[in-house]
Amino acid sequence: MVLAVLLLAPQSISAPVDLPGPSASQVKPPGRNYHFPSGQSYVYSVEWRLINAGVAVLQMDTNGKEHRVKVTGNSSGVVNMLYTVRDRLESSFDPDTFCSTMYTKHTEEAYRKRDEQVRFDYTRKKAVKDAKDLRNNQTQHTENDIPGCVTDVISGFYYLSSLPLEMNATYRFPLSDGAPTVDVEAHVEGKEQIKTRAGTFPTIRVLATATSGSLKNRGRLWIWYSDDAARIPVQMRAKLKWGSLSFNLQRIDHP
16 A cells, blocks of 8 residues: 555646755754654545545654654555555654664555564664565565665655755655665645645645655655644645555544
8 A cells, every 4th residue: 555645736846946065865853943743643534546445544652762653554445345455554763863763564455464674774774674474474584775864654754844845945865665775856846725624724745756766767746744833744645657546634633
């Protein structure tokens, strides 16, 4: 199940403007004014080709000195009858640096059932991945190079929200899920009002694409963050070869 939420508006897009400083892909520590939404849960409806496909929940909490992000995705309705999905993803990261330390994934998608755990070993600069096929108990161990700091496919939503997101700016950062590291390029396209069941939000629209690695040219992801200090991911849409998958905010649960 692709965890992405989008809504693409028909606006003209200016040419990307790089931020000052080195253009190298890097993860930067959060700014002093960034507030981690610890304890909050974002609940989304999921649509595939305009069909109600399920529910996804994105949540952050504290785990000792680290922050932990959890995502669950469950199919429903007709899609659940045709292709049952029960996914759970979790990652941990250092709130001082935004460097991911651990990433786990449990997937149940149709007949596919699999567990994965990725440990980010910054001393050796390796992403250490152990996977198990729950149908036949086959295991797999792999190691791939990483730079001095990476984010992952779940914590990356929050990392991107911590950036200045200046109009027409482009941000680059490395992302890993245990496979070879991918460079992500995020371009701030525009601003617009987005209405959801959780309310109406002024938002900043960001387009994220992979510029290297196995995900290059395989799809595009738009994220609409609320244009305020909270930087709530209000909507997302992934455009893939097999269609578009959209997530729309239904409510925000507070601790």
